[in-house]
Amino acid sequence: MTKDTGQANLSPRILVIYTGGTIGMIEDAHTGALVPFDLSHLMENVPKIGRLGYALEHEQFDPPIDSSNMSPALWQKLAGMIAHSYDSFDAFVILHGTDTMAYTASALSFMLQDLTKPVVLTGSQLPIGEIREDGTENLITALQIAAARDETGFSVVREVAISFGRHLWRGNRSTKVSSTNFGAFRSFNYPPLANMDLHIDFHKKYLLQSKEGTLFTFFEKMDAAVGVIWLFPGITEKMLRAQLNDVDAKGFVLRTFGAGNAPTEAWFIKVLTEAVHEGKVIVNVTQCPAGGVEEKRYATGDALASAGVVTGLDITYEAALTKMMHLFGQGLTADEVAKAMPCSISGEVTESS
Ligand code: ASP
Numbered sequence: 001m002t003k004d005t006g007q008a009n010l011s012p013r014i015l016v017i018y019t020g021g022t023i024g025m026i027e028d029a030h031t032g033a034l035v036p037f038d039l040s041h042l043m044e045n046v047p048k049i050g051r052l053g054y055a056l057e058h059e060q061f062d063p064p065i066d067s068s069n070m071s072p073a074l075w076q077k078l079a080g081m082i083a084h085s086y087d088s089f090d091a092f093v094i095l096h097g098t099d100t101m102a103y104t105a106s107a108l109s110f111m112l113q114d115l116t117k118p119v120v121l122t123g124s125q126l127p128i129g130e131i132r133e134d135g136t137e138n139l140i141t142a143l144q145i146a147a148a149r150d151e152t153g154f155s156v157v158r159e160v161a162i163s164f165g166r167h168l169w170r171g172n173r174s175t176k177v178s179s180t181n182f183g184a185f186r187s188f189n190y191p192p193l194a195n196m197d198l199h200i201d202f203h204k205k206y207l208l209q210s211k212e213g214t215l216f217t218f219f220e221k222m223d224a225a226v227g228v229i230w231l232f233p234g235i236t237e238k239m240l241r242a243q244l245n246d247v248d249a250k251g252f253v254l255r256t257f258g259a260g261n262a263p264t265e266a267w268f269i270k271v272l273t274e275a276v277h278e279g280k281v282i283v284n285v286t287q288c289p290a291g292g293v294e295e296k297r298y299a300t301g302d303a304l305a306s307a308g309v310v311t312g313l314d315i316t317y318e319a320a321l322t323k324m325m326h327l328f329g330q331g332l333t334a335d336e337v338a339k340a341m342p343c344s345i346s347g348e349v350t351e352s353s
Contacts, residue, residue: 012147013055015089017081018042019074019104020064021097023124023135034127036064042095045128046136054147057089067097067123070104072222072325078104079111082119083218091118091146091155095139098123098176098184101162105171106319107222109160109346110326114214118146118157121171122164125182134182138164141196148200159208159346161193168194170208172319172348175289188290189314189350208347221329226251226321230287237267244275251281251324251337253317254309260284260293261300269307276308279334283341285312285320292350310338315349323348 018024020036028035039060043049049056059081065074082092096104105121112119122142124135142163148156160171165183173187194202229243229252244252254272256262262284276282284293284304292314295305305311312320323345327337344351 011053011055012090012149013057013088014091014093014143014146015082015085016056016058016093016095016143017078018058018060018064018095019067019070019078019097020061021067021095021099021101021123022127023095023122023139024064025127026129036066038064039095042128042135042139046139049140049143052140052143052147054143056143065097067100067104070097070100072107072224075104075107075111075222075322076220079108079218080220082108082112083220086117086216086218089117092120093139093142093146094119094121096121096123098125098164098179102171102174102176102185102316102318103322105160105162105174106316106348107322107325109172109319109348110323111219111222112160113217113219113346114211115158115160116155116210116216118148118155119160119171120146120157120168121160121162125180125184134165141200144200145194145196148202156202156204157193157207158210163194163196166196167192168196168202170206170347172322172346173316175316175318177289186289189292189316190347219326219330221331222322222325223250223328224325225249225328226253226324228253228255228317228321230255231257231262235263237271240268240271244271244280249280250328250334251283253285253312253320253324254282254304255287255317256284256293256304257287257300259291259297260286260295260304260311261298262304264300264303269303272304272307272309281324281334281337281341282309283312283320283324284309285315285317310341311352313342313349313352319348
């Protein structure tokens with residue numbers, strides 16, 4: 001916890017953390033495949049960063065990773081790097097692979113709560129060293145967003161966000177939508193926090209506002225004992241039981257159809273009801289990228305609610321998964337986690353009125 005107000009110095013002090021990812025990768029001389037390289041290579045390729053006039057410091061994962069190798073343990077390390085230097089910097093920019101960036105942004109939004117400073121993630125589809133690439137612009141824009149202040153001198157962004165292509169998205173509302181498009185991310189249930197065209201236009205009404213009387217708090221622990229179950233026409237009782245019967249698992253995100261619907265066959269509801277009685281938390285999150293769960297709209301959704309499945313409303317499954325890791329990590333009971341899931345911690349879900 002810290003008393004820092006988030007009021008920035010004239011020349012913003014920004015910590016850049018390179019975790020790995022395409023933005024800093026180079027081609028392996030033998031295989032031609034892209035492999036993570038180090039931060040100095042990345043910075044050398046963007047000399048105009050110096051013209052921004054920011055006081056930058058760098059740290060990097062050793063070794064840098066392809067983000068497919070990201071894990072809850074590495075989130076703890078990354079969040080710790082930010083929390084431990086929180087008072088020494090005005091903002092944090094994280095360079096990260098796009099593949100799991102939405103998971104990391106979601107996890108960080110629960111681990112670093114009531115931020116008074118920006119934590120901006122970015123990366124790229126093509127490495128910065130290539131002749132044609134998107135990394136240089138993404139990096140510079142992320143730094144400018146991190147440095148942006150309002151008329152009173154406070155950071156404009158006071159949350160975990162993803163800056164990519166022409167948009168700034170709330171981190172825990174984001175999803176990777178393309179493996180090729182320079183606009184790799186979307187947030188289907190929440191508007192962009194900023195548009196980056198000729199100017200960087202912040203949409204202030206959508207930015208997370210600091211809550212009165214709260215202080216930045218670092219929640220380090222994550223409990224990885226959660227999983228995802230994806231429904232499809234043809235799923236069998238054996239398949240469903242095999243996943244739910246994992247003795248170590250404490251909770252599951254259940255990826256349902258449409259407005260949160262699932263089969264109403266007796267065996268299906270019975271298996272889920274038993275799992276809930278055994279103390280597993282099951283959260284209903286739709287497979288649709290946009291929209292959310294409306295349990296009462298169809299009998300098929302209502303049956304899930306009667307089985308004790310908790311509504312995920314309009315949360316992304318990346319956020320639902322990491323939120324459960326965070327909540328179980330704090331030592332909450334299954335009942336407490338189930339009650340907490342539909343309530344917003346860092347703007348990840350639209351609470352039902
Ligand atoms: N595989 C890479 C990663 O996520 C892809 C990227 O950076 O865009 O690390």
